[in-house]
Amino acid sequence: MSKKVLMVVTNHTEIDAENKTGLWLEEFAVPYNIFKEKGYDIKVTSIKGGRVELDPNSIPEENPAEWEEAQEKLTNTTQLSNEDANQFDAVFLPGGHGTMFDFPDSETLLHVLQEQAENDKVIGAVCHGPAGLVNVTYKDGSPLVQGKQVTAFTDSEEEEMQLVEKMPFLLESTLRLKGADFTSKDNWADYAVRDGKLVTGQNPQSSASAANKVVEALEA
Template sequence: MSTRVLHVVTNVGHYDDPAHPTGLWLSELTHAWQVFEDHGFSQDLVSPAGGRSPLEPRSLKLPNCDRSTRAWQASSERTALLEHTASPEEIDPVRYDAIFFTGGHAVMYDFPDSEGLQRITREIFERGGIVSSVCHGYCGLLNTRLSDGSHLLAGRRMTGFSWREEELAKVAELVPYNAEEEARRRGALYEKARLPFVSHTVTDGTLVTGQNPGSAKATARRVAALL
């Protein structure tokens, strides 16, 4: 059987105020997808509700878009994948060796309280599989508990989009909570790069996390190396 990776994407298209759109930060998916594809891994997409995953408009503009995002948008086969993602109920965790939570501010709304995603993550992690996230993807790990009731993040080194980066991105007043602070509250040993927006990844056993959009390739490469 080939190695299988499950990517998690959002279903949310705006902040609390519908006048401010958001969604999946496309390069965080495309960069990781390319790394895993180069390794010959099989890949699937899941979202909290299943169905369409809207794109963050800012991720489609320079300098955030690149060859990989343009190629994805130009492919009817690839764009269809984001129109028809699986729901957690359709996913059998036993089939996957790793789960990769993508980001975009939208995930702050629908990732944390998805019991389906928590189930999948817990089962993969407790089987010795890889749990990984990039940027805001770690919001999908905030409320995930292991079978003993402990938070998956408790006592583990990790990273993700920092509060300073929220401020510099000028969205601190739009986001529903401070994800960095919430991770620390759950006992995570949160780390970040000395400078904002530079690539930074942290590996703690089978937990692999990347800080920001520019960390997607490095995070996926670490996952691939472990696999």
């Protein structure tokens, strides 16, 4: 039986009138290909379903040919539903600034991730993808990230992007407030951590590292 992986992506498309956003392509395409190469059964969903827009800054001048299949999956995604809970060996959350707006308050995503955690299954997220973790709790009310080693897009990286004032919250600071043992490397360094069944990556450069640690957790 091949492992089953649920990938959940953002549908949010703008930070403000001047700044478009969406899914960060590398953070989806690279993990997608890694999971595919392992022979995993992958389901791609989004918060609202339908076409998923990419952050314009994440679209390379020359699109790698090996990313084409992954991009095709974004043209008409299935809407995430409560029925997706407990159906997958791993749930993976790619980033993009869009996740800061629609991941934290999605009751469906919170339910799917709570069930995933309660059943001791793998959860992975990269860059801004951990925005989906900030409001997840176990059924006893304790935060999912409490006492766990995690990383994510750092406050320092957000400052370098000059988007601090435009974010609904700062991801690193909020994860720390939820009790996470937050660790990171220098801005834009490739860095991912695995704490048991929870895997997180710092930034786009960490996409492959995060996906590989999800594989490590699944194969353990």
